[in-house]
Amino acid sequence: MTRNESEGALASVRYIVDDVQAAIDFYTTHLGFTVLTAFPPAFADVVRGPLRLLLSGPTSSGARATPADAAGCGRNRIHLVVDDVEAERERLRQAGVEFRSDIVSGPGGRQVLVADPAGNLVELFTPADRR
CATH class of the missing domain: 3.10.180.10 (2,3-Dihydroxybiphenyl 1,2-Dioxygenase, domain 1)
Structure with a gap:
């Protein structure tokens, strides 16, 4: 299966986190996710069923792309x-x-x-x- 085919089967949501390893531990220990990839402290993605949760640390491109005034929105x-x-x-x-x-x-x-x-x-x- 190609990367695009595997991504098409999953819905991805990005969460900005302060500590990627702490987020990995939380989601795998408490909520039944499994690790797809892990590159702490910048990034990891964990999966549960059709949900791929992107965990972006402060040094990741996803976190850097978030405007400062958007923190805490929604x-x-x-x-x-x-x-x-x-x-x-x-x-x-x-x-x-x-x-x-x-x-x-x-x-x-x-x-x-x-x-x-x-x-x-x-x-x-x-x-x-x-x-």
Whole structure:
């Protein structure tokens, strides 16, 4: 498979991180990602299903291309479906992961927000039909 074919099968999201190795450790240890490539301290990419998460450190070209006034903009986050959001919350709490919300329920399901070591948000979501 060529690089373009493998990239076409994945959706890629870039997160700017302060410490690439800490981000690798967080996503692989706590959220079930696997490492595709790793070049700390500049860059790594980790994969979970069809999601390729680009982890760009301060020296990466992706981080350098971000305007200084764009830092902290938006409320964007990656969205990971889990079987039981309460069980995931408890597992991650015991591991010392930082939560940015309580569990919130809505018509579509339940969600909770966690932060990676750089403060990027990850939404863990259990659809209503899995409650």
